[in-house]
Amino acid sequence: GAGVSQSPRYKVAKRGQDVALRCDPISGHVSLFWYQQALGQGPEFLTYFQNEAQLDKSGLPSDRFFAERPEGSVSTLKIQRTQQEDSAVYLCASSLRDSQLVNTEAFFGQGTRLTVV
Amino acid sequence: GNSVTQMEGPVTLSEEAFLTINCTYTATGYPSLFWYVQYPGEGLQLLLKATKADDKGSNKGFEATYRKETTSFHLEKGSVQVSDSAVYFCALRSGGYNKLIFGAGTRLAVHP
Numbered sequence: 001g002a003g004v005s006q007s008p009r010y011k012v013a014k015r016g017q018d019v020a021l022r023c024d025p026i027s028g029h030v031s032l033f034w035y036q037q038a039l040g041q042g043p044e045f046l047t048y049f050q051n052e053a054q055l056d057k058s059g060l061p062s063d064r065f066f067a068e069r070p071e072g073s074v075s076t077l078k079i080q081r082t083q084q085e086d087s088a089v090y091l092c093a094s095s096l097r098d099s100q101l102v103n104t105e106a107f108f109g110q111g112t113r114l115t116v117v
Numbered sequence: 118g119n120s121v122t123q124m125e126g127p128v129t130l131s132e133e134a135f136l137t138i139n140c141t142y143t144a145t146g147y148p149s150l151f152w153y154v155q156y157p158g159e160g161l162q163l164l165l166k167a168t169k170a171d172d173k174g175s176n177k178g179f180e181a182t183y184r185k186e187t188t189s190f191h192l193e194k195g196s197v198q199v200s201d202s203a204v205y206f207c208a209l210r211s212g213g214y215n216k217l218i219f220g221a222g223t224r225l226a227v228h229p
Contacts, residue, residue, distance in 0.1 A: 004160070031215060042121075042206050042219030043161070056216065091161065098214035106215040108153075108161040 002026070004109035006092050012115045013082045021077045021112045025094030032075050033106065034067055035091040043091050049075060050098065082116045089113050119144045123207045123220035130197055130227050138192040138223045140181075140207035148211040150174075150183050150190040155204045155222075164192075164205070197227045 005024040013019050025032050031050055035043035036059075045059040051072035060067070064082075069075040079086055089111040096104040124139040142148065152164040152174070165174030170185035179194045190207060207220040 033215060033217075035217075040221070042208070042221050043217070045216050045218070048214060048216060050214075055214075093161075093215070095215050105163055106217065110158075110160040 004092055004094050004107050006090075006109040006112050008112060009110065010113050010115075012117060015083060015116055016081050017116075018078065018080045019082055019114065021079075021090050021114070023075045023077070023092030023094075023109060025073065025075070025092070026096075026107055027073075029094035029096050029107075030072075031095045031098045031106075032069060033093040033095075034075070034077050035093065036061075037089040037091055037111070039088070046077070046090075079114075082114075084116050087114055087116045119148070119209060119211050119218050121207050121209055121218055121220035123205075123223055126204075126222070126224040128223060128225045130225070132199055132227055132229050133196045134227075136192070136194040136197045136201075136225070138205055138207075138225070140190045140192065140220060142188050142190065142207075142209050144188075144209055144211045146211055148209040150181070151208040151210070151217065152179070152181055152190070152192050153206040153208060153219075155206065157203070161206065197225070199227045199229055201225060202227045 034046040037043040048056040049069040064080045066078045091111045093106040093108045095106040120143045149168045151166045153161045154164045165176040167174040167183035173182045204222045208217045
């Protein structure tokens with residue numbers, strides 16, 4: 001498809017379970033971002049990739065959160081030993097390129113709604 | 118640190134009413150400012166943006182002006198439609214890449 005695709009759309013996990021969330025960015029987009037959106041809140045930045053390099057992971061809330069983009073395309077956000085406070089919508093966004101001089105529009109996927117029970 | 122504050126919702130209007138959603142920001146340097154919209158069941162979409170002071174962003178009848186003196190970027194539309202019902206997010210970018218800082222969002226409901 002033409003847009004950012006995320007899967008699954010919905011995930012229910014038991015507390016303590018590990019989950020993996022997938023993001024397929026727009027083809028050719030260099031930059032990829034993950035955001036966490038709690039209910040009734042705005043998205044909060046988690047991490048940023050430029051190609052396969054993770055350049056900023058300052059927003060990851062704990063060492064249970066891990067993201068990778070090994071071939072510079074598809075990305076996976078993994079959450080280990082899920083807790084109830086991890087329940088949120090996880091958004092992925094991609095943009096063609098980013099630099100100090102040029103920023104192109106970030107396109108968002110529909111998100112994965114994670115519910116930890 | 119950088120932050121965005123926007124008016125709480127929900128905002129409920131009749132069709133053809135005038136809309137204002139307030140947004141103020143705190144940032145170091147010279148951020149770029151954005152309004153994103155989230156329609157029911159869809160992902161975030163960029164509505165408009167402004168990259169420097171006094172710039173006006175506009176799209177689909179919506180406008181917002183970057184006011185550095187008041188650190189504001191209020192969203193306005195002269196005549197709303199039922200199809201404008203959505204959640205609106207104000208956001209800023211400060212730095213060299215698309216790391217966005219969002220407000221909490223304002224839900225708009227427009228009734229016929």
